[in-house]
Amino acid sequence: MYTRALNEWKEFVRIPSVSSGSVYRSHLFDCADWLAKHLQKMGMQRVLQLTSGVAPPVVYAEEMIDTAKATLLIYGHYDVQPADPLNEWKTPPFEPTVRGDYLYGRGVSDDKGQLFLHLKAVESLMAEHRLPINIKCLFEGEEEIGSTHLSNVLRTHKALFKADCAVVSDMRMLDLHQPALTYGLRGNIHAELLVTRQGTDLHSGIYGGIASNPIHGLAHIIAKLHTTKGQIALPCFYDDVFKISTAERTYMRKNGPSNAQLRREMQGHDDIGEENFTAYEQLTIRPSLTVTGISGGYQGEGSKGVIPRQARAKLNFRLVPHQDSNQIAQSLSRYVAQQCPSRLRVEVSVTAQSNAYQVNPDERVFQAASSACQNVFGRKPVLLRSGGSIPIVSTLAEQLRLPVVMMGFASPFDNLHAPNERFYIPNFFRGVETSKQFIKNLEFMRHAYH
Amino acid sequence: MYTRALNEWKEFVRIPSVSSGSVYRSHLFDCADWLAKHLQKMGMQRVLQLTSGVAPPVVYAEEMIDTAKATLLIYGHYDVQPADPLNEWKTPPFEPTVRGDYLYGRGVSDDKGQLFLHLKAVESLMAEHRLPINIKCLFEGEEEIGSTHLSNVLRTHKALFKADCAVVSDMRMLDLHQPALTYGLRGNIHAELLVTRQGTDLHSGIYGGIASNPIHGLAHIIAKLHTTKGQIALPCFYDDVFKISTAERTYMRKNGPSNAQLRREMQGHDDIGEENFTAYEQLTIRPSLTVTGISGGYQGEGSKGVIPRQARAKLNFRLVPHQDSNQIAQSLSRYVAQQCPSRLRVEVSVTAQSNAYQVNPDERVFQAASSACQNVFGRKPVLLRSGGSIPIVSTLAEQLRLPVVMMGFASPFDNLHAPNERFYIPNFFRGVETSKQFIKNLEFMRHAYH
Numbered sequence: 027m028y029t030r031a032l033n034e035w036k037e038f039v040r041i042p043s044v045s046s047g048s049v050y051r052s053h054l055f056d057c058a059d060w061l062a063k064h065l066q067k068m069g070m071q072r073v074l075q076l077t078s079g080v081a082p083p084v085v086y087a088e089e090m091i092d093t094a095k096a097t098l099l100i101y102g103h104y105d106v107q108p109a110d111p112l113n114e115w116k117t118p119p120f121e122p123t124v125r126g127d128y129l130y131g132r133g134v135s136d137d138k139g140q141l142f143l144h145l146k147a148v149e150s151l152m153a154e155h156r157l158p159i160n161i162k163c164l165f166e167g168e169e170e171i172g173s174t175h176l177s178n179v180l181r182t183h184k185a186l187f188k189a190d191c192a193v194v195s196d197m198r199m200l201d202l203h204q205p206a207l208t209y210g211l212r213g214n215i216h217a218e219l220l221v222t223r224q225g226t227d228l229h230s231g232i233y234g235g236i237a238s239n240p241i242h243g244l245a246h247i248i249a250k251l252h253t254t255k256g257q258i259a260l261p262c263f264y265d266d267v268f269k270i271s272t273a274e275r276t277y278m279r280k281n282g283p284s285n286a287q288l289r290r291e292m293q294g295h296d297d298i299g300e301e302n303f304t305a306y307e308q309l310t311i312r313p314s315l316t317v318t319g320i321s322g323g324y325q326g327e328g329s330k331g332v333i334p335r336q337a338r339a340k341l342n343f344r345l346v347p348h349q350d351s352n353q354i355a356q357s358l359s360r361y362v363a364q365q366c367p368s369r370l371r372v373e374v375s376v377t378a379q380s381n382a383y384q385v386n387p388d389e390r391v392f393q394a395a396s397s398a399c400q401n402v403f404g405r406k407p408v409l410l411r412s413g414g415s416i417p418i419v420s421t422l423a424e425q426l427r428l429p430v431v432m433m434g435f436a437s438p439f440d441n442l443h444a445p446n447e448r449f450y451i452p453n454f455f456r457g458v459e460t461s462k463q464f465i466k467n468l469e470f471m472r473h474a475y476h
Numbered sequence: 477m478y479t480r481a482l483n484e485w486k487e488f489v490r491i492p493s494v495s496s497g498s499v500y501r502s503h504l505f506d507c508a509d510w511l512a513k514h515l516q517k518m519g520m521q522r523v524l525q526l527t528s529g530v531a532p533p534v535v536y537a538e539e540m541i542d543t544a545k546a547t548l549l550i551y552g553h554y555d556v557q558p559a560d561p562l563n564e565w566k567t568p569p570f571e572p573t574v575r576g577d578y579l580y581g582r583g584v585s586d587d588k589g590q591l592f593l594h595l596k597a598v599e600s601l602m603a604e605h606r607l608p609i610n611i612k613c614l615f616e617g618e619e620e621i622g623s624t625h626l627s628n629v630l631r632t633h634k635a636l637f638k639a640d641c642a643v644v645s646d647m648r649m650l651d652l653h654q655p656a657l658t659y660g661l662r663g664n665i666h667a668e669l670l671v672t673r674q675g676t677d678l679h680s681g682i683y684g685g686i687a688s689n690p691i692h693g694l695a696h697i698i699a700k701l702h703t704t705k706g707q708i709a710l711p712c713f714y715d716d717v718f719k720i721s722t723a724e725r726t727y728m729r730k731n732g733p734s735n736a737q738l739r740r741e742m743q744g745h746d747d748i749g750e751e752n753f754t755a756y757e758q759l760t761i762r763p764s765l766t767v768t769g770i771s772g773g774y775q776g777e778g779s780k781g782v783i784p785r786q787a788r789a790k791l792n793f794r795l796v797p798h799q800d801s802n803q804i805a806q807s808l809s810r811y812v813a814q815q816c817p818s819r820l821r822v823e824v825s826v827t828a829q830s831n832a833y834q835v836n837p838d839e840r841v842f843q844a845a846s847s848a849c850q851n852v853f854g855r856k857p858v859l860l861r862s863g864g865s866i867p868i869v870s871t872l873a874e875q876l877r878l879p880v881v882m883m884g885f886a887s888p889f890d891n892l893h894a895p896n897e898r899f900y901i902p903n904f905f906r907g908v909e910t911s912k913q914f915i916k917n918l919e920f921m922r923h924a925y926h
Contacts, residue, residue, distance in 0.1 A: 225743030235764035293675030314685035414681035
């Protein structure tokens with residue numbers, strides 16, 4: 027089973043299913059086909075590709091052994107982050123390669139590997155005729171760009187997705203051997219700023235000195251996004267931030283990643299941000315704002331004497347519980363308009379957004395997951411908040427009213443979203459085993475949620 | 477002659493001899509070949525392509541009628557600016573197209589058109605057997621990227637370039653019908669800033685809040701390049717700026733372009749810069765600093781949750797007489813290092829530089845040019861300072877000890893360095909006529925300069 031699973035996993039990664047941009051668009055559809063065929067080959071009773079407009083399909087599959095039994099919904103995403111900068115990869119991103127105990131490639135961890143290990147668990151239980159509950163799968167192709175069409179699909183096919191609980195594996199363990207369950211995620215806003223000067227590009231010799239410059243304007247706006255203390259400068263930005271209990275902060279300081287570990291992960295000496303919060307707190311219970319991209323004017327080799335007409339930046343907020351992504355998106359538009367130099371114009375467009383999410387770790391399904399982890403890894407999992415955002419988790423919880431177990435098998439050094447993404451192969455197979463245990467532990471859960 | 481000249485001019489423009497970047501590199505060599513062949517066809521006695529390393533060749537040609545007579549050196553450049561953004565051109569940049577009284581295309585004015593009109597003048601005088609002085613041509617292919625190798629070529633072939641005066645046509649008239657002679661140019665520094673964080677790209681969800689961001693750092697640095705009053709913020713930057721006489725400022729205000737005209741040219745309402753200077757003064761006797769390009773992080777369609785490792789910007793200074801480009805380049809390096817946030821690193825690389833240049837309009841060769849303009853256009857030319865930089869002018873003056881006549885035939889609305897570059901066709905032919913007159917007027921100049 028090991029060799030075959032590894033080969034299938036590689037085959038899955040080899041499809042360059044990048045959802046951002048249009049270059050790889052057809053591969054998203056190829057990837058959905060591959061996944062649907064794989065689910066059929068596994069012998070699942072019903073496999074569907076659900077589409078909404080032109081979006082890459084949601085792949086749905088079910089194995090209903092008994093409608094009186096509980097149903098687990100497995101969520102994953104088959105789309106991946108762009109692979110650039112390409113020249114920083116040691117082996118090509120879409121040619122998955124084993125080096126040491128790791129498999130390298132774009133998506134080996136986020137999220138193809140973590141999605142796939144559940145399939146191998148279900149396949150194994152089905153082969154052993156020991157599947158104790160009903161299984162439904164929900165695999166989307168737009169997670170990395172904000173799950174734009176997923177809500178629609180869930181609404182349209184509401185009956186299809188009825189379940190008693192869900193599991194999402196798109197997160198990390200504390201380290202290679204310490205399992206973790208995630209009970210909090212940050213929310214997300216992706217926005218773009220476009221700064222424009224009236225007229226055309228101008229010669230920087232002939233007009234340099236009197237023509238206002240959108241790059242200067244954009245730099246000025248970006249410089250005003252944070253205070254000198256490292257806080258986000260939007261008015262009232264922190265007003266709704268959830269006040270976390272002292273007990274939870276104490277647990278977090280004891281069990282969460284230390285400042286030293288986070289620094290190591292970042293391969294640097296970074297330690298910016300607000301005072302009075304540990305790095306882990308800063309990344310989970312405090313919001314952040316990152317400029318993820320900037321461009322304007324001449325960017326080729328050499329030089330060009332030009333004052334450009336436009337400059338643009340991409341912004342990414344991470345929000346914490348009780349912050350409202352709609353309100354903050356509006357506040358951003360007002361704020362950057364105020365900061366924009368008078369002879370320039372700034373436009374803001376929000377391309378994706380979601381609120382933060384947190385669940386109660388005392389839920390019974392959490393206990394089922396916790397004991398599965400303990401059995402396989404020999405250690406009780408720590409409870410973690412994640413700084414990342416998985417819009418689907420709030421969507422599942424809000425739209426389908428499900429408790430969502432977030433059980434990750436990635437490690438902090440997997441270079442997620444960066445060149446040389448990798449997955450520790452032994453944890454892939456421990457993940458398969460944990461998933462099997464978890465499903466078995468759900469046997470005694472009553473069919474109660476719908 | 478009109479139809480043939482127009483067709484040849486178009487043929488010249490059709491060669492995409494972009495010097496910045498490497499994409500069009502081979503076309504630079506094609507263009508030099510085309511030019512050399514054209515000079516041979518004109519019947520010039522000696523045509524050479526002079527190379528320095530891998531640089532595109534300097535095309536040299538001479539027609540020596542009598543070594544006892546004076547020699548005019550005609551300078552021009554056959555390389556052109558990049559044509560991007562391509563989608564803003566009405567007709568393709570390298571398919572020269574006549575619309576109304578204009579020829580459109582990259583380089584029709586800067587500098588292929590202005591170079592070529594001198595050739596048509598020399599050709600015509602040769603055909604009429606009325607060439608009264610010796611002619612030398614010096615056409616380079618690296619002007620738009622700072623004439624990097626030209627000094628070398630001039631040093632290596634010093635004897636070849638001996639002459640009594642030079643003419644450069646790479647500048648503008650005051651308007652379509654008012655000729656102009658330029659007696660001042662600004663200097664130039666092209667530099668690049670690279671801001672780097674230790675380590676690799678990071679996930680903006682998982683690390684957003686504690687990882688320092690090179691884009692933020694770069695924006696901060698750019699925001700600190702100018703004071704709130706619009707002055708360049710480098711220490712001592714204005715210390716050496718040449719104090720211009722009241723008489724000259726009065727002439728400039730009376731004869732130079734008005735604020736309203738400069739605003740019209742810029743198609744906007746721009747009017748930034750220092751107080752107490754007219755726009756024309758701001759552009760000629762005051763230095764400027766423009767960020768001509770910026771890039772970093774994810775710039776494709778859609779979004780990517782990434783904290784990039786690097787961000788870069790291209791800077792362009794324009795310097796005025798008595799400012800030292802070496803000193804200012806050093807001052808820039810020190811200043812940006814001071815402004816760079818502590819967990820980031822900034823590198824500065826200077827890719828081209830030249831000092832400002834000004835000449836005495838009372839030189840006899842200026843009078844010869846002035847009377848030629850007056851004869852052809854029916855108006856006395858105004859004396860202008862230009863905000864642009866032509867490093868070759870200082871090089872010619874300093875290395876060859878020549879007075880340089882700067883006689884431009886471009887107009888302010890020719891979209892130099894921008895999409896839809898154009899040239900007013902009647903002024904091309906007036907330019908041919910003016911060049912002929914100018915050469916005739918030099919007949920009485922003695923061979924004295926070498």
